[in-house]
Amino acid sequence: MPQAVPLAIAGFGLVGRRHAAAIAQCAGAELAAVIEPEAEARAEARALGCAVYPDLDAFFAAGGADGLILATPNPLHVAQGLQAVAAGLPVLVEKPIATQAADAVQLIAAAEQAGVPLLVGHHRRYNPIIQAAQEAIARGDLGELRAVQATCWFYKPDAYFNAADWRKRPGAGPVAVNLVHDxxxxxxxxxxxxxxxxxxAPSRRGFDNEDLASALLSFASGVIGTVSVSDSITAPWSWEMTAREHPIYPPTSESCYMIGGSRGALSLPDLRLWQHGAGEPDWWAPISATSLMRAATDPLVNQIAHFIDVIAHGAAPLVSGREGLRTLEVIEAMQLSAAEGRDIALQPAAPREVAQAG
Structure with a gap:
């Protein structure tokens, strides 16, 4: 039986603990170390039987892991990612890859120059729901894609913000923290x-970020998208409360995405494909839904398994640093557009420019 790949987690908060649980469920991985500055969280990590360090310097000095997961606050991602790259350690950076795209470019350039794998934790891509949706689109079940609509509404309690002051600061609103997934x-x-x-709209609680935003997106494919996010609306329409990925969120039977095409439409995460009969689409003809089949696996466990495949077998990252950068660029464009009241054009990053930056 192949030896388990030792992984380390930096940051043992809500997300870091979820990664630890995912590692425990992945046969090819083991939790070798946790890096956490808070004494109480370090004590909880020690209960898992792994090495515990107060900072990355102490961890790197001791060694003992083949990969590092960064589940630290967003503003630390780039500096800590650069440390991992300098140590030659494959790194999975939680989303967003950085608070600013220019900083992400620096991290990507360093990783590519050093030949160190860099992954970004957009774990929803590993969800069988999304994989089934992608397959339906590729089969042509929807015909030509025309529109996509996403809703990301929920209410975060005051305790969420009081537990970590950085959540009240610029760049930590729901656009960067939550909508980046969508x-x-x-x-x-x-x-x-x-x-x-x-x-x-500015935070109604007086924080230094937004608590409500909407956007109109134009895609190179011709698709037009609309998206809305808020962490101050009581509602069931968000991925967290519909996809059943994490039991901490109360599940609902609602959907939060709709994708429309010339021959059909798909709602997610319930995977209901709506089509007219065998003939040509016609709004006077009967329309019915088919529930698409999908596997039932944990996307975080799937992401860890993929990270192991990258480390042990040289697999190409499913969500590379460049992919994380492109998503972050859309988020930045939303923030800039909202601030300046104008359309923001995006151009795909040229590979040579990314590789030579920094």
Missing amino acids: IDLMRHLCGEVVSVRALA
């Missing part, structure tokens, strides 16, 4: 975004 899936399913027009 934008990544819209790109994954519908192609690249080429222009953005957005509106945002």
Whole structure:
């Protein structure tokens, strides 16, 4: 039986603990170390039987892992990612890859120059729901894609913000922290975004970020997208409350995405494919839904298994640093458009420019 690949997690908060649980469920991985500055969280990590370090310097000095997962606050991602790259350690950076695209370019350039694998934690791409949706689109079940609509509404309690002050600061609003997942899936399913027009409302709690935003997205494929996000609306229409990925969220039977094409439409995450009969589409003809089949596996466990495949077998990252950068660029375009009240055009990053930056 192949030896398990030792992984380390930096940051043992909500997300870091979920990665630890996923590692425990992945036969090819083991949790070798946790890096965490808070004493109480370090004590909880020690209970898992792994090595525990107060900072990355101490961890790198000791060694003992073949891959590093960064589940630390967003502003630390680039500096810590650069440390991992300098140590030659494959790294999985939680989303977003950085708080600013220019900083992400620096990390990507360093990783590519050093030949160190860099992955970004857009774990929803590993969900069998999304894989089934992608297969339906590729089969032509929807015909020519025309539109996509995503809703990301939920209410975060005050305790969520009081537990970590950085969540109240610029760049930590729901656009960057939450919608980045939805934008990544819209790109994954519908192609690249080429222009953005957005509106945002300041936090009603007085924080230094938005708590409501909407955007109109134009895709290179011709698809037109609409998206809305808020962490101050009581509602069931978000991926968290519909996809059943994490039991901490109360599940509902609602959907949060709709993808429309010339021959059919697909709602997610319930995977209901709506089509007219065997003839040509006609709004006077009966329309019915078919529930598509999909596997039932944990996307976080799937992501860990893929990370192991990258480390041990040289597999190409499913969500590379460049993919994380492109999603972040759409988020930045939304923020800029909302601030300046204008359309923002996006151009795909040229590979040579990314590789030579920094």
